[in-house]
Amino acid sequence: MDTVSFGDALREARSRKNMTQNQLAEILGLTQGGLAHIESGRRGVERDPTIVMRMEAALGLPPGTLLRFLPEEHPIRQVAEIEIPVIGSVGAGPACADPSDPEDRLSVGEAFAGCVAYQVRGDSMLSEQIRSGDYIIVRSDPSPRPGEIVVAWLADLDGCVCKKLTRSNRLVSDNDWSHKLTESDRIYGAMVAVVRLARPHHH
Known part of the structure; x- marks a missing residue:
């Protein structure tokens, strides 16, 4: 075979x-x-x-x-394991607060040196295999390409979200949610991987 x-x-x-x-x-x-x-x-x-x-x-x-x-x-x-900071949680549902100090660290392959992780809250990105509780690994990139999953801080929601970027500069997710990016929004970076831990350290 x-x-x-x-x-x-x-x-x-x-x-x-x-x-x-x-x-x-x-x-x-x-x-x-x-x-x-x-x-x-x-x-x-x-x-x-x-x-x-x-x-x-x-x-x-x-x-x-x-x-x-x-x-x-x-x-x-x-690949060897390294640790990257977990910056906080990011909404794939309701927007979460602006990420600030690293609250935890995540062991990942050394390919991800220089990246950061966010823990996902909410289930609006299930079609991209991203579930609530997963960690997404994000490379810092203020201008990601359409089709990528990005982490962005949205001024009108006063919070951070994890959504898909479209060609028309909108963020979209499964639940027909859509947001046109404005000057006051900030894109932190694009997702390069999802990590699902068997047993989370804390809830």
């Missing part, structure tokens, strides 16, 4: 999401040709340790879904 390759698993996940190579490549910051090479197995994913997590996030897959198609000895599966 043939084992499914990483490229095959990626292509299948992308077609299930009805995404073209161009659309996924744009979210990942790759060329369409570069993504085609990864799907066909002509190019590996060694150069960017976060790319597999970003693929999973873009395709709405639970963390680790694509990772398990890489061989055990693959460098991305061997």
Whole structure:
């Protein structure tokens, strides 16, 4: 029996999401040709340790879904653990307060050095496999690309939310919620991965 390759698993996940190579490549910051090479197995994913997590996030897959198609000895599966600060909670439902001091730390692969984590409260992002209580890992990026999940502080809600960014500069989520970004809103960054702990340290 043939084992499914990483490229095959990626292509299948992308077609299930009805995404073209161009659309996924744009979210990942790759060329369409570069993504085609990864799907066909002509190019590996060694150069960017976060790319597999970003693929999973873009395709709405639970963390680790694509990772398990890489061989055990693959460098991305061997990443050392580091700790990143958990900045506070972020609403995927009601907006939460502005994140301030790190209240906790989360162990993640060293690919995420320089990122921060937020704990999600609310279930309005279930279609992106983000559940209440999950931690989202966010890279600081004031100008994320459309299609990415972003953490933003919204002036009129006086709180932080985790939502999907659209081409028309709106934030959207599952419950038909939509918000047009204004000058007074601040985008903190884009999500690169979701971490679901088996047993949360505290509620």
